[in-house]
Amino acid sequence: MLQIVWLLFTREWRLAWRRPGQLLNPLVFFAIVISLFPLAVGPEPGMLRTMAPGVIWVAALLATLLSLDGLFRSDYEDGSLEQWVLSPHPLALMVLVKVLHHWLVCGLALVLLSPLFGLMLSLPSRVLPVLALTLLLGTPVLSLLGAVGAALTVGLKSGGVLLALLILPLYIPVLILGTGAVEASVQGLPVTGYALWLACLAVLSLSLAPVAIAAGLRIGVSE
């Protein structure tokens, strides 16, 4: 079991690094979306500070969503997804490895970049660790929930917009808790409660989402 996890992980890792440009795309998107906001609403630091938690979180959410669109596509097209479904190993475990790898190359990078953008949107520096922590807890949920949508739309040609339509309403709790934590921290209030709730959502989606992703993939492959 551990061996298959390791094999899958190294496969994903190698595939990802063969095309390093694709790894960067979500990050560049994240950066551009955030930079649009000061241009649109004006460079006034006070206003940027109030908007910063929401802007960074919405940008992270959209970047994750965009990067998930093609998550299963190449595996679906070259037939390796069918081999996954046919293999004796539990499909839920295999997709979990795939999604976690996706999070590692996309979500984690967003987490590491976020303090920089927090600083640019003039968040006080004591808030930046909180911002990174909430993103660290929240982005796995985004990846896992989004993968459910990606699995359900795997065989479809116009998957992108549909994926957003299916998944964005489900992202709302993460968005509320994440921005709530950062705003509380800006006001000097404790954030433990938010962090625990986010961790709770992360554990819940870690345990339930792989089952739904596997079910979605089985349906998509059977077509």
Added chain:
Amino acid sequence: MNWSFFHKLGSPKWFYDISGRWLPWFAVATVLLLGIGIVWGLFFAPQDYQQGNSFRIIYIHVPAALVAQSCYVMLAAAGIVTLVWRMKLADVALRCAAPIGAWMTFIALVTGAIWGKPTWGTYWVWDARLTSMLILLFLYFGIIALSQAISNRDTSAKATAVLAIVGLVNIPIIKYSVDWWNTLHQPATFKITEKPAMPVEMWLPLLLTVLGFYALFTVSLLMRMRLEVLRREHKTRWVRDALEKAK
């Protein structure tokens, strides 16, 4: 326990026969309940001591909201039946109920906005309950979009079922987080729920319209399902016979 009725539900022909017999009863119930309830509510129920006559929109608003919410639970239940027992009728029900649920949510939102103007002075506030209804509408849109995007009927049925179940798991989380978000950002200024207890003359018509809306939902769902069943089974003998008889 005798489960044969449950397995019979899987047969489109049986459903078509039995729903044809039920339909007139539900239609009569809809007309009676909605007619009496709305006339009573709009003309004879006493005025609200604070809101005057504007509160009377409650007789449309609350039933629509209730049906909209229970319709989503029904979708998820139909989804579970689709996935577990592979029952085609559950899939038909899921597909036919989603647009009705979306319309009910829409009616609840629109009547809520119309009601909000005289009561709160604005059409829309980001109140927790309004926001949850808006999200419910988006969830319905997602289900309708997915069911239409996949051309293969079986695949579409299963995928929509999975989405409905995932949505149902998420609804309580969304609901609580939105409630929490609202109490964080602004104090709950408006509480529709905490009215002084309604007198009987006010809630009895409400009860009638609620039942009437459920009957209306059943009638439109059965009609849509019958049409869909005919469309799917149009090559079979019994459909041809039934259509011959209808001529």
